[in-house]
Amino acid sequence: MQRDIIIPIILDNLIWFILAAVFIFFTIQSEHFFTSTNISNILSAAAVLGVLVVGQTFVLITGNFDLSSESTLGLAALFGIWLIVPAVAPNWGGGVLLNPYLAIVIILAMGAAIGYVIGVLITLGKMNNFIVTLAMLLILRGLMLAFTEGNATSGLNYPPADIFYWLGHKVAFEIPGVVKISIAVVATALVFATGHVILNHRRFGRELYAIGGNRQAAVASGIDADLRIRQVYMISGTLAAFGGWMLAGRVASIQVNLGEGYIFTVMAAAVIGGISLQGGRGTMLGALGGVLLLSTIDRGLNLMRVSVFWIKVIQGLIIMLAMFVDAQRVRYRAPSAEKAKPLETKTTDAE
Amino acid sequence: MGDGNPHLAVEMRNITKVFPGVRALDNVSFNVKAGEVHALAGKNGAGKSTLMHILTGLYPYDSGELLIRGKAFGKLNTATAKAVGIALVAQHTKIIPGLSIAENVFAGNLALSRYGFVEWKKIYKEATERLAKFGLDLDVRRLMETTSVAERQMIEIARALFANASVVILDEPTAPLPKHDVAKLFEFVRRQKAQGSSFIYISHYLEEIFEVADRVTVLRNGEVTGSSAIKDVTQTNLIHMISGVNVERYRRLPTKPGLPVLEIKGLTRSNAYHDINLTIYAGEVVGLTGLEGSGPGSLARGLFGLEPLGSGKVLIDGKAYDHGDPSKALRQRLAYLPRDRHGLGIVASRSVRDNVSLSVLAKLQNSLGLVNGKNERKLVGDYIDVLGIKTPSMETAIENLSGGNQQKAVVAKLAATEPRVLLLDEPTQGVDVQAKVELLRIVDELSKRGVAVGVVSDELSELIDICDRILVFYRGSIIKEFRKDTETITTAKLLAAIEGEISEKSDAA
Numbered sequence: 001m002q003r004d005i006i007i008p009i010i011l012d013n014l015i016w017f018i019l020a021a022v023f024i025f026f027t028i029q030s031e032h033f034f035t036s037t038n039i040s041n042i043l044s045a046a047a048v049l050g051v052l053v054v055g056q057t058f059v060l061i062t063g064n065f066d067l068s069s070e071s072t073l074g075l076a077a078l079f080g081i082w083l084i085v086p087a088v089a090p091n092w093g094g095g096v097l098l099n100p101y102l103a104i105v106i107i108l109a110m111g112a113a114i115g116y117v118i119g120v121l122i123t124l125g126k127m128n129n130f131i132v133t134l135a136m137l138l139i140l141r142g143l144m145l146a147f148t149e150g151n152a153t154s155g156l157n158y159p160p161a162d163i164f165y166w167l168g169h170k171v172a173f174e175i176p177g178v179v180k181i182s183i184a185v186v187a188t189a190l191v192f193a194t195g196h197v198i199l200n201h202r203r204f205g206r207e208l209y210a211i212g213g214n215r216q217a218a219v220a221s222g223i224d225a226d227l228r229i230r231q232v233y234m235i236s237g238t239l240a241a242f243g244g245w246m247l248a249g250r251v252a253s254i255q256v257n258l259g260e261g262y263i264f265t266v267m268a269a270a271v272i273g274g275i276s277l278q279g280g281r282g283t284m285l286g287a288l289g290g291v292l293l294l295s296t297i298d299r300g301l302n303l304m305r306v307s308v309f310w311i312k313v314i315q316g317l318i319i320m321l322a323m324f325v326d327a328q329r330v331r332y333r334a335p336s337a338e339k340a341k342p343l344e345t346k347t348t349d350a351e
Numbered sequence: 352m353g354d355g356n357p358h359l360a361v362e363m364r365n366i367t368k369v370f371p372g373v374r375a376l377d378n379v380s381f382n383v384k385a386g387e388v389h390a391l392a393g394k395n396g397a398g399k400s401t402l403m404h405i406l407t408g409l410y411p412y413d414s415g416e417l418l419i420r421g422k423a424f425g426k427l428n429t430a431t432a433k434a435v436g437i438a439l440v441a442q443h444t445k446i447i448p449g450l451s452i453a454e455n456v457f458a459g460n461l462a463l464s465r466y467g468f469v470e471w472k473k474i475y476k477e478a479t480e481r482l483a484k485f486g487l488d489l490d491v492r493r494l495m496e497t498t499s500v501a502e503r504q505m506i507e508i509a510r511a512l513f514a515n516a517s518v519v520i521l522d523e524p525t526a527p528l529p530k531h532d533v534a535k536l537f538e539f540v541r542r543q544k545a546q547g548s549s550f551i552y553i554s555h556y557l558e559e560i561f562e563v564a565d566r567v568t569v570l571r572n573g574e575v576t577g578s579s580a581i582k583d584v585t586q587t588n589l590i591h592m593i594s595g596v597n598v599e600r601y602r603r604l605p606t607k608p609g610l611p612v613l614e615i616k617g618l619t620r621s622n623a624y625h626d627i628n629l630t631i632y633a634g635e636v637v638g639l640t641g642l643e644g645s646g647p648g649s650l651a652r653g654l655f656g657l658e659p660l661g662s663g664k665v666l667i668d669g670k671a672y673d674h675g676d677p678s679k680a681l682r683q684r685l686a687y688l689p690r691d692r693h694g695l696g697i698v699a700s701r702s703v704r705d706n707v708s709l710s711v712l713a714k715l716q717n718s719l720g721l722v723n724g725k726n727e728r729k730l731v732g733d734y735i736d737v738l739g740i741k742t743p744s745m746e747t748a749i750e751n752l753s754g755g756n757q758q759k760a761v762v763a764k765l766a767a768t769e770p771r772v773l774l775l776d777e778p779t780q781g782v783d784v785q786a787k788v789e790l791l792r793i794v795d796e797l798s799k800r801g802v803a804v805g806v807v808s809d810e811l812s813e814l815i816d817i818c819d820r821i822l823v824f825y826r827g828s829i830i831k832e833f834r835k836d837t838e839t840i841t842t843a844k845l846l847a848a849i850e851g852e853i854s855e856k857s858d859a860a
Contacts, residue, residue: 201721203712210709213698220657220687220695221709221764222678280700 014325015273015289022293026300033303040180046295047184048247050288052266053273054195055239057287058232060270061199062225063212063279064122066233067133069240069266071140072114073259076107076241077164077248078144081153083107084160093153100163107241114140115237119230137263145256154253168249184246191239196284208232212279268315269294272322293322356421360385360518360549361406361437366415368401368573375401376573378415383518388540388550390564390581392557392593394783395753398573399553403520406551407439408432420517438511439520446503448496453478455495456510485509486542501532505539512548519543520551525559526781531642537563555783557586569593594785601791603798603817605836609633612668612803613685613772620661623649624827627663631772631803636794638814639807641824641849647807648690651774655687656680657695668771681710686770688761690777690807692754696761699750703742706749707731707763734763738793755786762793773797774805779813791817811842823848 010017026033052069059066083103087095098106114136121132157165167183174180199205210218211225219225248254273290275282297318301311356362361383368376376398383389393399404410405417408427417424419435446455454461456478462470478491487505495503504524511519521540525533540550540563552564560567561581568578569592577584577592584592611630618627624646631637639647652658654665656676665672667683674680680687689695697706708715708727715730717723731745740759742752749757758778765773775794779787794817798804808814814821821840823831831848833840 197721201724203716203720203722206705206709206712206722209701209705210698213700214694216695217689217698218709220655220677220689222681222768223709224676224678280698 015286015293018322018325019289019293019296022296022300026296026303030300030303033300036177036179038299038303040182042292042295042299043179043185044182044250045299046291047182047188048243048250049262049265049269049295050188050291051191051239051243051246052262053269053287053291054191054284055236055243056266056270057195057275057282057284058199058208059236060275060277061208061212061279061282062229062232063215064129064229064232065133065277066115066118066236067130067263068114068118068136068140069236069243070259070262071137071144072111072237072240073244073247073262074254074257075140075144075244076111077244077254077258078148078153079110080104080107080164080245081156081161081248081254082147084163085153097160100160104163104245107245108238111237111239111241111244112234113237114240115233115235116230118237119233122233123226123229141260148256150256152253152255156249156252156254164245164249165252166249167246168252184250187242187246191242192284192288199284204228204231209280212276212281214280265294268319272319272326274326358385359383359418360420361551362416362418362421363402363406364416364418366402366405366417367413368405368410369413374573376405376412379570379573379575381568381575381578383549383551385517385549386544386547387565388544388552388563390552390554390560390567391570392554392560392567392589393570394593394785395755397570397593399570401573402570403439403522403551403553406432406518407437407520433514433516436515436517437520438514438516438518439522440504440507440511440524441522446495446507448494450495451492452482452489452495452498452506453491455506456481456491456513458510481513482506482509485512486539499532501528501536504528504536508539508543512543516548518549518551520553522553523555523781524552525554525556533559555781557589557784560589561586571595590784593783596785599788600812600816601788601795603636603791603795603819606634606798606819608635608819609801610668611666613805614664614666614669616664616666618650618661618663618665620649620653620659622827623653623658623661624824627829629822629829631805633771633801633803634798635820636798636804636806636818638818638821639805639824640809640811640814640821640845643809645849646824646827646829647822648776651687651776651805651807654680654685654772654774657687657689681768681770684769684771686765686768686773688765688773688775688778690780692758692761692781697749697757700748702746703735703740703749703752703760704728704731704745706760707734707745707767710764711767730767731763734767738763738766739789753783753786755782755790758782758786758790759793762790766797770802772803772805774807776807777810778806778808779810787813811845814845815840815842821845825849825851 032038052073055069056066080103082094083096083098083106084100085093086097087093118132118136121127122129155161167187170183171180172183172186199208207218207223207228210221210223211228215225244259247259269290270282270287271277271290272293273282273288274286297315301314306314359382363379363381366376366379367374379398379402381402391399391402401410405412408429408431411426417427419437424431453474457474462473464470475491482489482491485505487509489498489502498506508519524536528536544550552560554560564581566578566580567584567589569576569589571593576595610633612633613631615627615629619625627650639650641647649658653660656674656679660674665674667685672683672685677687693699698709704727708731711730712722715722715727728745734740735742735745738759740763741756749760752760778790778794782790791813794804794806806814806818819835821833822829823833823845830851833845
């Protein structure tokens with residue numbers, strides 16, 4: 001019966017086994033893959049994605065979507081810069097010349113406010129979450145275009161905008177010859193750890209699973225589901241703004257399309273990491289696995305000099321493959337629920 | 352072994368089915384004659400579902416023989432099973448609510464004209480005729496969602512029968528049905544039986560088995576523990592065959608009630624209940640019964656905040672009750688066990704632990720705001736022990752437990768909130784005989800801790816066993832109170848009151 005023990009362990013941690021396999025594959029394929037620079041790059045790229053995925057995971061666990069986070073990301077970064085820099089070209093500044101730290105607090109609050117509006121529309125306005133966040137995705141991106149008239153902002157590595165560069169680029173610590181860990185990576189690690197603790201060990205997180213698993217039963221258990229849903233959107237909005245701060249710093253400029261198209265990768269990472277789109281299932285650790293896997297694949301394909309024209313096709317296929325494997329996992333597990341019933345009768349009679 | 356008997360619609364001989372580690376069916380023989388209703392009884396997990404899955408071709412069997420109308424089927428897949436006339440009508444019918452009855456009757460095989468357009472006239476006419484053949488007179492243009500649960504079930508059985516089903520498996524068909532519709536369904540089944548169709552009837556309600564079945568076969572732990580004509584068994588020996596022990600009725604001893612806990616004065620909600628005055632005392636169990644829709648269920652849901660409450664006065668322990676949502680009710684120590692366990696009671700995919708502690712997570716948080724795992728496991732473990740919840744572990748997903756154990760876990764969740772008022776809506780629905788008795792014992796024990804308990808139910812004999820008083824609702828009003836301390840309550844007296852007859856005799860008693 002050893003099979004009965006080993007297979008569930010593999011199924012439960014499938015994402016990590018796949019990640020290991022992908023790592024080995026790329027290491028064999030490219031001598032540049034398993035190097036200090038490359039690993040540092042994978043982690044840095046994973047950092048922004050990771051922050052967004054944590055926010056999305058909270059929302060997904062309640063059985064909702066937040067498609068708007070990539071636009072929140074862009075708009076928050078833009079607004080942050082506008083608050084900080086002088087009103088001269090080429091920078092898109094408002095001339096407010098606000099204290100950079102205060103500006104960061106404001107854009108995080110703005111992210112939370114956007115989330116709150118979405119949450120109110122969904123819970124009090126009884127609107128469909130998919131449509132509300134899709135509309136918000138368009139509105140926020142549109143605002144960004146309207147405000148900048150398509151102009152980009154650069155020079156985020158010079159004061160006073162270098163608070164962006166600091167989060168996006170600064171190295172926190174380095175293990176010489178092994179890996180350089182940026183502040184962004186440390187921050188994302190902290191966000192993941194906090195997310196994990198909240199989901200597993202706080203009443204808040206535990207209630208989210210109940211809401212996603214069976215909302216009516218959660219309400220009948222005394223949970224204020226509407227309040228919780230507003231709160232998860234606020235978390236998602238705040239983390240999206242945080243991601244904007246990080247991503248703008250990483251690329252050292254703000255284009256009007258900052259973050260555009262990111263939401264697909266965010267959803268893919270969450271789902272590959274085992275977060276159910278139906279809600280109620282999934283863990284932060286799994287989501288982390290999904291983030292690392294997608295970032296690794298992205299980097300690996302680049303190193304293998306796969307044509308940029310084909311990369312999206314390959315990414316799509318990989319997501320599909322991951323979903324196929326996941327579907328098989330569900331299928332493998334399904335009969336075990338049947339098996340549990342006869343077993344249970346045995347315990348009844350043992351009395 | 353020889354040839355099959357052609358008079359038998361289904362014959363299963365010495366069927367054995369082994370799942371890894373479990374012998375789900377051991378040498379089970381079971382047959383169904385043409386034109387009979389054969390009941391299949393047994394606890395959850397006794398092997399009924401596995402046996403039916405084999406008959407419908409979902410599972411292969413390991414050894415034995417399976418004959419359908421005398422023809423042996425070594426391997427049966429779902430398509431073949433359907434083709435040879437086996438149909439399953441599940442508890443939750445497979446209808447499409449947004450389509451018309453006619454479209455559901457044809458299940459997607461709509462007649463098309465030469466140009467590929469749907470021929471509605473023809474479809475409506477044929478659907479009406481087909482249903483009429485089964486004695487169903489319905490407007491087939493109506494949307495399926497406007498039909499009653501009983502109508503849906505009859506439509507689904509009819510649908511199976513036109514697909515040439517000769518054996519229809521009815522899996523707990525009456526569980527979602529209001530009482531008065533059960534009779535309609537049975538009438539329908541009897542009529543189809545007279546036409547030569549066979550039925551396999553699976554139910555936890557023993558009274559129903561006696562009412563509708565011709566024969567009964569009982570499974571326990573994958574073995575047949577008895578099979579006979581229904582006229583040769585009594586309810587007592589049927590229970591014995593099902594559970595293997597003599598399950599006795601749980602009778603609560605009379606108790607002396609304490610102070611009033613729940614007081615309702617002049618409560619009215621239009622189209623639900625009217626001028627309700629009732630008091631439940633500490634340590635008292637009060638039954639609330641009546642026809643479907645007569646008020647007790649709405650009253651319980653209204654009090655808990657799942658529905659509006661209406662106007663009137665409600666007090667808990669002498670304090671005005673502030674009506675709101677369920678979280679507000681729980682804070683004021685009023686708890687409610689929902690009738691719909693899957694819809695409102697459990698979060699199926701989560702563990703027993705998560706389900707039991709769900710309403711008290713705030714109390715389990717430490718000063719850092721983290722749920723104290725040790726305290727949580729102790730709380731849940733204690734309830735598992737005290738209520739006798741049978742589960743491999745508290746981390747098992749609750750969906751893997753039997754109905755009775757799921758229900759006990761829901762009771763544990765409510766008990767953990769330490770309620771003063773506990774309202775139970777059909778607490779024994781869909782659980783097996785033994786679990787029913789255990790649930791009644793749990794209710795009794797909670798009341799002994801001073802909880803005021805209200806039980807909404809149409810299981811009259813259970814109400815008589817467990818309640819100190821039974822209040823009968825009729826069209827939204829309480830029309831009769833039965834007190835155990837002053838009279839012997841019988842189901843006959845209750846039924847008369849439920850139907851709205853206020854008999855002189857029981858008034859005098």
